[in-house]
Amino acid sequence: MRRVLILGGTAEARALAARLADVPGVRVVSSLAGRVTEPRLPAGEVHVGGFGGPEGLAAWLRERRIDRVVDATHPFAERMSASAARASRLTGVPLLALRRRGWDEEDGDDWHRVPSLADAAARLPAGARVFLTTGRRSIPVFAARTDVWFLARSVDPPEPPVPPNVRVLVARGPYTVDGERALIRDHRLGALVTKDSGGAMTRAKLTAAREARLPVFMVDRPRPPDGVRTVDDVAQVAAWVQG
16 A cells, blocks of 8 residues: 655645545545635545644654655645655655646736745835735735735635735635626726736636736745655656556
8 A cells, every 4th residue: 555645735736636546555645734714625535734843744654654745735835845845854755746837927917026925015116006815824014015005815814903904805716807807997906916826726817917907016936945856747746656
């Protein structure tokens, strides 16, 4: 029996779990951080919650006799990716990262790439009305710009209190271009801030921003941990797991 741990609740992680669920001789455990209420659950066994850092994850891998680890976390889950890399080194359990491709700029886009959330906040023009799609935990970084108004969309509500210059929209993708156009129009939005997460579920906002000629402040992904091989194809990972 080959035991596989898939880290992450991304669409790619769910697709991989579904692909491996019925493979003879393979047992899959998917790990979710537990930060989202009512997450979409993958096929097979599910572990919810943390491991206690890289040493805790290493102990868990040994206890469960895990043979392969797939880091299919969100492209910006930097801490979990670092823990997975460290635990792999501690235990010798092979690790492969599964990451969806980032977005590519298209004709008509007005993208401004920035290295961090703080850089994005600093570059926003005074008096702007901004569509903020970087997650509820990032709201304090931007709310300090009291001269800017934000429509902040997140899957779950942020921790109170919500600053007066922030209106929260609780919603879960996939989103449509028509819906994003309506948000831009109805809230008179003049800029978009997003992370380079990639994927189709949230790409509609980029199309709507292009049509409305909005500047997009695109936060670059963090660098992957040193020495960790990264691929973007679920089939390739499934073959690696079984190889």
